[in-house]
Amino acid sequence: MTRRLLAACACLLLATLFSAQAAPPSLIPQPVQLTTAQGQFRVDAHTPVVLGDPSAATRHTATYFVDLLARTRGLRLHPVDRHATKHAIVFERDPHAAVAQHGGYMLDVTPQGIRVSARDNAGLFHGAITLWQLLTPAAGHGAVEVPALHIRDWPRFRWRGLMLDSARHFQSVADIERLLDQMAQHKLDVFHWHLTDDQGWRIQIKRYPELTRIGAWRTPPDAGHDGEPLRYGGFYTQKQIRQVVAYAAARYITIVPELDMPGHAQAAVASYPQLGVTGKRPKVSVDWGVNPYLYNVDDHTFTFIDNVLDEVMALFPSKYIHVGGDEAIKDQWKASPAVQAKMKALGITSEDALQGWFIGRIGKYLAAHGRRLVGWDEILEGGDVPADATVMSWRGTAGAITAAKAGHDVVLSPAPQLYFDEVQSDRADEYAGRLPVETLQSIYAFEPVPKQLDAAQAKHVLGAQANVWTEHMPTMAHVEHAVFPRLDALSEVDWSPASARDWSGFLARLPAQLARYRVQHIGYADSAFAPDIALDRNAALASGIATVTLSNQTGFGSFRYTLDGSMPTRHSTLYDKPFAVKLPTTLRVATFAPDGSALAAPRERVIDRAHLLSRLGVTLPNCPGSAFRLRVQPMPDARSVQPVYAVNVFDSCQLFPSTRMDGVTSIRVDAVRLERNYALAHDASKVISRPHTTPFGELVVHADRCDGVVLASMPLPDPAHGARRFTLHARLPKQVGNHAMCLIYTAPIHGPLYALGRVSLVASP
Numbered sequence: 189m190t191r192r193l194l195a196a197c198a199c200l201l202l203a204t205l206f207s208a209q210a211a212p213p214s215l216i217p218q219p220v221q222l223t224t225a226q227g228q229f230r231v232d233a234h235t236p237v238v239l240g241d242p243s244a245a246t247r248h249t250a251t252y253f254v255d256l257l258a259r260t261r262g263l264r265l266h267p268v269d270r271h272a273t274k275h276a277i278v279f280e281r282d283p284h285a286a287v288a289q290h291g292g293y294m295l296d297v298t299p300q301g302i303r304v305s306a307r308d309n310a311g312l313f314h315g316a317i318t319l320w321q322l323l324t325p326a327a328g329h330g331a332v333e334v335p336a337l338h339i340r341d342w343p344r345f346r347w348r349g350l351m352l353d354s355a356r357h358f359q360s361v362a363d364i365e366r367l368l369d370q371m372a373q374h375k376l377d378v379f380h381w382h383l384t385d386d387q388g389w390r391i392q393i394k395r396y397p398e399l400t401r402i403g404a405w406r407t408p409p410d411a412g413h414d415g416e417p418l419r420y421g422g423f424y425t426q427k428q429i430r431q432v433v434a435y436a437a438a439r440y441i442t443i444v445p446e447l448d449m450p451g452h453a454q455a456a457v458a459s460y461p462q463l464g465v466t467g468k469r470p471k472v473s474v475d476w477g478v479n480p481y482l483y484n485v486d487d488h489t490f491t492f493i494d495n496v497l498d499e500v501m502a503l504f505p506s507k508y509i510h511v512g513g514d515e516a517i518k519d520q521w522k523a524s525p526a527v528q529a530k531m532k533a534l535g536i537t538s539e540d541a542l543q544g545w546f547i548g549r550i551g552k553y554l555a556a557h558g559r560r561l562v563g564w565d566e567i568l569e570g571g572d573v574p575a576d577a578t579v580m581s582w583r584g585t586a587g588a589i590t591a592a593k594a595g596h597d598v599v600l601s602p603a604p605q606l607y608f609d610e611v612q613s614d615r616a617d618e619y620a621g622r623l624p625v626e627t628l629q630s631i632y633a634f635e636p637v638p639k640q641l642d643a644a645q646a647k648h649v650l651g652a653q654a655n656v657w658t659e660h661m662p663t664m665a666h667v668e669h670a671v672f673p674r675l676d677a678l679s680e681v682d683w684s685p686a687s688a689r690d691w692s693g694f695l696a697r698l699p700a701q702l703a704r705y706r707v708q709h710i711g712y713a714d715s716a717f718a719p720d721i722a723l724d725r726n727a728a729l730a731s732g733i734a735t736v737t738l739s740n741q742t743g744f745g746s747f748r749y750t751l752d753g754s755m756p757t758r759h760s761t762l763y764d765k766p767f768a769v770k771l772p773t774t775l776r777v778a779t780f781a782p783d784g785s786a787l788a789a790p791r792e793r794v795i796d797r798a799h800l801l802s803r804l805g806v807t808l809p810n811c812p813g814s815a816f817r818l819r820v821q822p823m824p825d826a827r828s829v830q831p832v833y834a835v836n837v838f839d840s841c842q843l844f845p846s847t848r849m850d851g852v853t854s855i856r857v858d859a860v861r862l863e864r865n866y867a868l869a870h871d872a873s874k875v876i877s878r879p880h881t882t883p884f885g886e887l888v889v890h891a892d893r894c895d896g897v898v899l900a901s902m903p904l905p906d907p908a909h910g911a912r913r914f915t916l917h918a919r920l921p922k923q924v925g926n927h928a929m930c931l932i933y934t935a936p937i938h939g940p941l942y943a944l945g946r947v948s949l950v951a952s953p
Contacts, residue, residue, distance in 0.1 A: 212693065214700030215321050216676045217375060217683035219341035227299040231277070231323060232331035236268045240280025245309040248438065250279045253316040256373075260320075260707050262329040277302045277319070281312060291377070291440075292342025295319060297334050310440040314341070314375050326783065327703040345636065345651030347599050348682035349378035350675070351446075352667070355385035355455075356476070357658040357825070358422040359667070365435050366664070370672070370710065372439035374679035379436055380510060380653060382446045383424075386454035386473035386481065386867075390423045391445070393499050396460065396492070403455035406472040408825055409863040414912045420825050421472075429503050437505075444508045444562065445500055449493065450546050451516025454481040463489050465520040465527060474824070476659040477867035478515045485521075485530050485546060494553055507560055508578060511550050514564035516543055517869050544570020551577055562599075565591070578650065589640050592648040600636045601653040606678070608670045609657040611819060612715040613741065616804045617791075619669050619713075620660040620832045623817040627741050628716040632677035632691060654678050660818065662825045665711050669829070672712035676701055695744040699781035716741045717787035719777040725800045726926055728771060729848045734795050737766045738777060745779040745787045758784045772796030801852065801951060803844060805944030806834045811841035811894050811930060820943075822860055822912055833943035837866045839876045840933040841894060844947055849923035851951040855900060857887060857916040857931075858945035861907055864937075878934040885935030887916055887942070891923075894930040904933075907940050920949075 213222070237250050250267045258264045265277070282305040285294055293306035293315030304315035318339065323332050350371055352359070359367075368379060383391045389403030405421035412418050424432070436443050454473045457464035464470075465484050473479050483489050500509065518539035521527045527542070536542050544567070551561040551574030562578045565587025573579075578597040581588035588598040604610045610626040611618050636652040654674070661667050680694060705712045720739050728734035738747045747763035748756045756778040769775065773795050779788035793799075810817055819832045834842070868875070880886060882903040890896040900918035905911075933942045 212697070213322055213335070213337070214325050214697040215318060216694070216697055216701050217680040218688055218690075218693070218697075219318065219339045220685060220688070221338075221340040223338050225298070225336040225338070227336040228333045229275075229297050229299055229302055229336065230331060230333050231263070231265075231302075233264060235265055236276040237265045238276045238278040239267055239270060240278045240282075240303075240305070242270075243281060243309075246279055246281055246312060249309070249313045249316050252313070252438075253279070253320055256320050257323060260324055260704060261332070263323070263331065275301050278304065279312060279316065280305045281307070281309070283307055285311075287311065287340050287342050289342035290346070291375075292340075293318070295337075295339040295341070297322070297336050297338075299336060302334065310377070311342070313372075313440050314343075317373055317375060320373075321700075321704075324704055324707075325700050327707065327785065343375065343377075343683045344685060345649070345682050347378050347651030347653065348376045348679070349380055349444075349599065349601075349651065349653030350376055350671070350678075351380035351382060351601070351653055351655040353382040353385070353656060353658040354390050354424075355382055355388045355448075355658075357662045358388065358390060358420075359664055361424070361428050361432060363664040363667075364432050367667070367671075368432075368436050368439060368441055370675065371441055373704075374675055375683050376675075376679060377441055378651075378653065379441050379443045380446060380655075381443055382448075382657075384447045384455060385452045386475075386479040388421055388423075388472065389455040389459065391429065391447075391500070391503075392423055392425045393496050394426065395495050395499065398459040399456065401459075403459040403472060406474050408823070409474050409865050410823070414823065415826075416823050417825065426499075426503060433504060442506050442508075443504055444506050444510055445504050446510035446512060446562075447496065447500065448512030448514075449550065450483045450485075450543060451481075451514070452479070452512060453483050454479050456483070457481045460492070463492055465524045473867065474863075475865045475867035476824075478517060478869040479867045480517060480519055480869065482516055482518070482520050483546075485527055485542065490549065493550065497550075497553065497557075501554075501557055501559060507558075508562045509554055509559050510562040510580070511547065512564060513543070513547055513567040514582070516566070518543070540570045541572070542570070543567075544572040546570075547577075548572040548574055568594075580653070582655070585638050588649070589638050592638075592641050592645045595648070597648050597650050599650050599653050600634075600638075601655055603655075605630065605634050606652060606654045607657065608654050608674060609660065612670070612674065612713050613718070614807075615715060615718060615720070616807050617718075617830070618715060618806075618819065618832070619666055619829050620819045620821050621670065622660070623819070626674075628674055628677055629691065629742065631674045632680065632689070632694060634681055635686060636681065637686075651682050652678065660820055662821075663827055663829075665829055668711040669713045672705060672710055673698060673701065673716070674713075695742055696782075699783060699785050699787065702787070703785060714779075714788040717745050717779045719747050719779055719788065719791050721775060721777060721791065721793040723795070726846070726848045728795065729797065729800050732771045733768050734771060734773075735766050735768050736775065736795075738763045740779060740788070745781055747777050747779055749775060749777045751775060755790055769795060771800075797951065798948070801847065801949040802946060804946050805842065806832060808834065808842040808844060808931075808944060808947065810836050811839065811843055811932075814839045814841070820862060822862060824863060824865060831945065833860055833862065833945065835862060835941055835943050837864070837868070837941065838871075838874050840935075840942060841876075842931050842944060843894075844929040844931060846926045846928040847949065849925065849927050849949070852920060852923065852949045853952050854917065854919050854950045855889060856948045856950055857902065858913070858948075859887065859904075859916055860913050860943050860945050861910070862941040862943055864939065864941045875937050877937045878932065880934040880936065884939070885933060885942075888932050888934055889918070889920075890930040890932070892928050892930075894932065896930065899929065904935055904942065913945065 579591035
């Protein structure tokens with residue numbers, strides 16, 4: 189082997205070793221192809237940003253990039269003309285770029301400069317987002333060294349979506365734009381905007397002003413009491429909607445509006461009773477769930493819908509218009525002689541088929557105007573689905589499989605897997621939401637293409653979308669906590685190749701993204717990394733010593749703790765194995781990334797006899813046989829994020845775990861009265877009613893099992909005059925050893941719900 193060849197081999201080996209040892213860039217979503225090289229390029233305030241072509245779109249992308257970098261790193265760059273190309277950042281539309289896929293781009297970093305190129309405007313914008321991430325690898329300000337690399341990248345799917353429900357709770361235009369900014373930073377491209385439902389009509393329709401004068405406002409339960417507003421609501425003017433649509437389009441996001449039909453129509457019927465089946469005017473609903481009001485099926489109603497759609501299509505240029513089609517219980521249609529006569533005239537033999545005819549008629553109207561109908565998977569049940577209709581599968585993935593096999597395009601949006609209103613953990617400090625828990629990891633593990641589809645059928649899968657239903661998210665703080673960082677997992681599911689998905693690698697890239705959230709003041713959830721402080725309560729009660737074990741959902745990060753009352757830092761004691769503490773003590777724990785940045789805020793646990801004998805209601809499981817569970821706030825429209833309460837609207841029964849009862853003499857319950865504002869439709873028969881012996885019911889405590897001996901019965905106060913939060917006390921008979929308790933509210937089910945705030949056993953000194 190010649191000396192020259194040996195030298196070349198040595199250089200190649202060094203380059204390979206450098207590439208292998210270099211930390212992967214913290215990019216989310218992960219690019220399709222990324223290779224590193226030797227060297228780096230320094231970006232500082234003197235680095236020019238060059239417009240490689242004269243188009244307005246390229247100037248817009250460069251300006252967006254410059255502004256974003258200034259806001260998040262304090263590094264202010266300036267776009268310049270094409271001629272200044274040395275040691276610069278160049279953005280360029282290039283019809284010959286090596287990435288042909290729509291939305292794809294190339295990004296090259298060499299010691300001489302940076303070049304971002306793409307064949308289309310969306311691709312150039314996506315490349316700018318990737319470059320911004322490269323320039324914000326961690327918290328900091330000013331100049332940054334970018335490692336030399338080459339990226340070829342393009343999206344896996346063309347529908348990379350997020351749905352926000354603005355009907356149940358209303359968000360400001362500024363809130364919506366803030367969310368759109370984050371979608372753009374995650375390369376998502378469809379914002380599904382849920383604008384009408386039973387609880388509110390949020391879009392101005394000039395031809396029908398009552399829709400917003402009446403339909404946009406509801407009177408909350410207990411209005412005017414305990415801080416409950418006299419009315420709740422709001423709507424978007426057409427001017428505001430045009431503003432939001434333009435804002436999204438500037439970030440290459442399409443807004444798909446949703447107007448629910450034929451069900452979820454109560455706000456519309458409250459505005460114009462003649463649109464409904466009964467002719468009666470209901471109130472705008474304050475109840476979450478499935479309400480009974482449907483649109484009528486007469487010509488007058490279809491004229492209304494067509495006119496509304498005309499104004500909607502004028503506001504939203506999207507090819508797709510979502511018309512709902514879900515959860516339309518048919519009781520009103522079944523009870524209406526006029527509707528039954530219409531069915532007979534049409535030769536329709538079932539109400540499901542009538543819904544199919546209804547949706548089909550709307551689909552034809554949209555098609556005549558160059559648009560395509562999108563509906564939830566119930567639209568398949570009635571037949572007569574427009575051939576070009578797109579099906580959004582929410583009841584699991586079965587709807588997507590059926591639709592794709594029938595030749596329909598589909599979007600995967602299944603519950604509970606991609607429902608961001610599902611809570612992220614079962615921690616006591618988790619925000620309000622539905623259960624079961626959908627963790628960061630479970631979102632990341634979701635595969636949009638069902639394995640039941642063959643290659644041809646799989647081409648009908650447009651992509652995946654997460655849904656944010658806001659019944660239990662009254663503020664944007666709730667929404668941000670629910671969405672971030674699970675949106676990072678969704679973005680990688682939608683963009684990156686399935687074969688490239690790597691959970692460990694994703695976690696390693698996430699700390700930099702959390703730093704980007706912090707600098708933009710995004711209220712992300714740290715649930716995936718928050719320390720769980722576990723110990724054997726009964727052993728600690730018996731011995732006065734607690735053995736503490738620390739963990740979190742992901743297994744990522746290190747725990748640092750203190751026992752002296754101070755807040756833990758990255759220099760505090762490192763947890764490496766379970767450790768013992770003497771009672772009483774106060775333990776504080778925080779989670780840190782390998783680079784020393786914070787992954788989770790400090791959590792505290794007071795470890796003493798009183799706290800070991802006490803449990804928050806949200807930590808107490810349902811009684812056996814009932815899986816339904818919500819975490820709710822004391823008022824439907826509460827602005828706070830804590831406290832939250834666990835409720836089961838079907839069975840108000842919870843278990844206090846087996847506890848050492850020696851010396852326990854009484855029980856104290858911090859209780860709360862909640863609104864029973866749940867429309868259960870045909871499921872109302874599942875609500876368990878128990879006899880009560882006092883006027884307003886009682887909280888009954890059973891020994892060991894829910895049919896066990898009654899230990900205590902505590903009467904509930906008059907809900908018309910009592911405070912929303914109250915305390916119950918009772919003596920307990922002497923018990924020895926470990927025993928569980930079952931706590932059941934026996935209040936009348938036509939009245940309020942009751943929940944457990946905290947249950948405390950009181951022991952003699």
